[in-house]
Amino acid sequence: MDLLKRLFWGKYRFYAISTGSMLVWMFFLDTNDLTVQYRLWNELSSMKSEKAFYQQKIKELEKERRMVIGNPALLEKYAREKYLMKKPKEDIFVIVDENNQPIEH
Numbered sequence: 263m264d265l266l267k268r269l270f271w272g273k274y275r276f277y278a279i280s281t282g283s284m285l286v287w288m289f290f291l292d293t294n295d296l297t298v299q300y301r302l303w304n305e306l307s308s309m310k311s312e313k314a315f316y317q318q319k320i321k322e323l324e325k326e327r328r329m330v331i332g333n334p335a336l337l338e339k340y341a342r343e344k345y346l347m348k349k350p351k352e353d354i355f356v357i358v359d360e361n362n363q364p365i366e367h
Contacts, residue, residue, distance in 0.1 A: 289296050330340045341347045348354045357365050
């Protein structure tokens, strides 16, 4: 208690009040206060996890692309299965399993 009296009534009163008011302003009244910083930190962490997910998807797609580019028969199979492309006067039936994934032969 004696320390608080010395800070607020002693020769350091101006510095203590200035520092206290600045801290209150920065932590509670500013546009970038603690709640905003916490929300932005959560958003950043979710974006980092999304980034990792999309990087993994890109790697999978690049692997598929390398496999398909060199093989015309596989290219046709890929186009028929993924994009349901067909030849004229031809019907396409896709048989799926219980997970709604196409069954491979």
